[in-house]
Amino acid sequence: xxxxxxSRFLLLLPPAPSPPSLQExxxxxxxxxxxxxxxxxxxxxxxxxxxxxxxxxxxxxxANPGNASRGQLYDETQTIVAAVYKLVCIxxxxxxxxxxxxxxVDVRVLLLAWSPxxxxxxxxxxxxxTLETLAHANRAWPYAFADESAAVEAVVKGFVAAxxxxxxxxxxxxGPASQTTSNxxxxxxxxxxxxxxxxxxxxxxxDVAVGGTFDHLHIxxxxxxxxTLFLPEKRSEGxxxxxxxxxxxxxxxxxxxxxxxxxxxxxxxxxxxxxxxxIINFEPKDAPKSKQVTTQNDPGPNGKTVxxxxxxxxxxxxxxxxxxxxPTITEESISALIISAETRSGGKAVNDKRxxxxxxxxxxxxxxxxxxxxxxxxKEGFESKLSSTAIREKLSRKQGAKV
Numbered sequence: 257x258x259x260x261x262x263s264r265f266l267l268l269l270p271p272a273p274s275p276p277s278l279q280e281x282x283x284x285x286x287x288x289x290x291x292x293x294x295x296x297x298x299x300x301x302x303x304x305x306x307x308x309x310x311x312x313x314x315x316x317x318x319a320n321p322g323n324a325s326r327g328q329l330y331d332e333t334q335t336i337v338a339a340v341y342k343l344v345c346i347x348x349x350x351x352x353x354x355x356x357x358x359x360x361v362d363v364r365v366l367l368l369a370w371s372p373x374x375x376x377x378x379x380x381x382x383x384x385x386t387l388e389t390l391a392h393a394n395r396a397w398p399y400a401f402a403d404e405s406a407a408v409e410a411v412v413k414g415f416v417a418a419x420x421x422x423x424x425x426x427x428x429x430x431g432p433a434s435q436t437t438s439n440x441x442x443x444x445x446x447x448x449x450x451x452x453x454x455x456x457x458x459x460x461x462x463d464v465a466v467g468g469t470f471d472h473l474h475i476x477x478x479x480x481x482x483x484t485l486f487l488p489e490k491r492s493e494g495x496x497x498x499x500x501x502x503x504x505x506x507x508x509x510x511x512x513x514x515x516x517x518x519x520x521x522x523x524x525x526x527x528x529x530x531x532x533x534x535i536i537n538f539e540p541k542d543a544p545k546s547k548q549v550t551t552q553n554d555p556g557p558n559g560k561t562v563x564x565x566x567x568x569x570x571x572x573x574x575x576x577x578x579x580x581x582x583p584t585i586t587e588e589s590i591s592a593l594i595i596s597a598e599t600r601s602g603g604k605a606v607n608d609k610r611x612x613x614x615x616x617x618x619x620x621x622x623x624x625x626x627x628x629x630x631x632x633x634x635k636e637g638f639e640s641k642l643s644s645t646a647i648r649e650k651l652s653r654k655q656g657a658k659v
Contacts, residue, residue, distance in 0.1 A: 263302060268408060288401070292309065308361075314371075320371065327457030335624075338479055338626060340365050357651065368390065387418055392538075401425070457621075461619070463488070464594060465500040469524070472519060485499050500587070504577055505560075516655075529562070532564060536568075547566055549563065549565070551563070558578075561576070581605070584606045585606065588613075593619070596623050597622050607620075
């Protein structure tokens with residue numbers, strides 16, 4: 257009988273090439289990611305849930321961020337997260353690897369604050385984790401992977417040393433590309449932010465929002481949620497920062513295609529919560545559980561909320577929304593909105609409504625629209641992994657439902 261607990265695996269990657277173009281990422285990480293995806297895919301049938309692959313990407317600019325705001329670091333961070341997820345999708349599409357439902361591999365990108373040039377002074381907050389915190393996290397990885405390149409060697413040694421055990425890292429031979437060096441090797445450390453211009457996003461945001469359906473959580477959703485959790489700054493006083501995740505109510509989705517396999521609001525909220533836990537909750541083994549969950553079910557708009565209280569000072573509010581605006585026009589304290597590039601009109605509509613109320617406009621941050629940059633079957637397979645409609649269609653066929 258299948259176990260309900262998914263298998264969990266870790267892949268350690270060195271800093272991404274700069275700039276992290278698809279071509280350079282393929283050279284640096286392509287063979288390694290393919291080998292690991294194929295290995296992890298074999299574990300999925302052992303559980304009723306998808307096997308989880310956590311890809312920890314070393315990000316030197318997080319190790320010693322100085323006074324840079326999250327807004328100033330947003331574009332560079334978003335580019336890396338989007339590029340890694342895009343690489344995963346293209347490799348999966350080209351090699352017929354399922355990364356979109358419970359029969360496949362659930363890929364999650366972690367942002368590792370680590371630099372080969374200096375000690376890490378940053379602390380874990382939001383989706384940024386230090387090597388030591390990751391090593392002590394209460395996560396059962398039967399296998400941790402890394403390639404044989406010199407670029408990742410120091411990351412592996414640091415991880416093993418931090419665990420203080422005889423942790424075994426499976427080293428993968430990736431051919432000539434395994435000798436690809438990181439953008440920091442042999443160079444002086446690059447400043448995180450150099451002479452910010454007058455238009456730099458130096459404002460520090462403490463209350464941010466995002467909205468979506470989040471049906472059958474896929475890689476596009478993961479990118480959006482990661483950057484939503486990244487943007488809030490930790491407050492100096494006792495009040496926590498907040499990331500509001502507006503999740504469309506069931507009533508607005510009755511006319512969706514393949515509605516028979518559309519997830520309920522509760523199931524979608526659970527999926528969002530599970531993903532948030534995986535990228536920001538790194539409680540050590542045997543530590544008392546410090547995350548708390550509270551619920552609200554008040555009358556009126558945006559009254560149904562599941563609040564996830566994380567100990568570092570961040571609350572993720574999963575709110576049921578019944579219109580395109582959600583809490584952005586009922587909570588004045590929100591100062592930033594995260595959208596995908598294809599929903600810019602929605603961001604403008606939100607700010608128009610706020611101006612009507614005499615409120616400050618939201619600063620709008622975008623995530624990339626992921627596309628294949630390739631044709632034929634790869635493009636078709638890639639797009640099917642980033643569409644809730646396509647995933648529902650696939651599930652309908654699996655269940656023998658009328659399509």
